[in-house]
Amino acid sequence: MKPHRELSIFRKYLEKRGLKLTSERQALFDELFARHEHFEADELLVRLRTKHKKISRATIYRTLDLLVDSGIVGRVRIGESGYRYERLRAGEHHDHLICNECGRVIEFFEPAIENLQDQVCEKYGFLAISHSHQLRGICRQCRPRVTSREATAARSADPGRLRILPTA
């Protein structure tokens, strides 16, 4: 496993507050950074367990907290329950398109939206610390499989919906 730039950030983060880079933390780090994907906590647990690394659920959550706090991992509420975690490349920010059919998560970044957000904040005297912007729907791959009838059903069944879209 090659050393990452992120690993040194993590190391520094731990050091700064007198924490240790234990083998469990290292293993979790490696697993997260082995590929760029979105993870759930329990997924990581299973993943590590099947690799014969023993690690407890509590430690997974605790380490994830550290990684999020150090800024190299992001925590997102994506599905119905629980969080997902994702690598964060420093300085890069993105939002999410989430497919209700296949669960695929597509990342997008639209600078103009970011600017408008800042304007909204200014208007309300609001000091933004973070934001979360997600669109749920049907991705390109799933669209052919979904008739318009089903899409309408999915729409009215969508539990996370915030917006009433025109029925058309």
Next chain:
Amino acid sequence: MKPHRELSIFRKYLEKRGLKLTSERQALFDELFARHEHFEADELLVRLRTKHKKISRATIYRTLDLLVDSGIVGRVRIGESGYRYERLRAGEHHDHLICNECGRVIEFFEPAIENLQDQVCEKYGFLAISHSHQLRGICRQCRPRVTSREATAARSADPGRLRILPTA
């Protein structure tokens, strides 16, 4: 309690699928529409209980599902855990500014952001069904009470954060 336009929508919704407008459903409806606010499910339970209306937790959740499904109530993931519910005026959509200090929820609507969202969807061949857009931070009222030092701490402690903002 005056009859609402929403009540007749709800009535129609129930009728259409052979469901009944029971006293529990009516009570919950009244409570929700008594004022325009964001509610948590358990809050409603307590609220109704103190009004001597007995209603079970299961029924609260079941009825909330119906209201959401009928489109007159919105379900939002706002805090750390669980959902919040809010009245939805037909055709009106809004997003949220959420204060980390006082929990206040400010609604905003920015047509230009909505348009840009549509453009993003088009670009990815994504069929949007719903979206959720929230900014977390410190509201106007709380800003005076929060030093910039504390704000920085809040920022790095923010558990819902998705975005690494410049440290400045």
Next chain:
DNA sequence: CGCTAGTTGAGACTGAGTCGCAATCGCATT
């Protein structure tokens, strides 16, 4: 009024995440 599908409440259950604590570990010092 009676029928029947729909509805309710109580409480058991689930899943995600947290907590307390005794045993253990990492690592700076000797």
Next chain:
DNA sequence: AATGCGATTGCGACTCAGTCTCAACTAGCG
């Protein structure tokens, strides 16, 4: 290499929000 000690771990019990089951009940049509 041994010591010391704060940090860390795993376990299992716990919490919290939400769901499910099921027997008893009810709205509302005929």
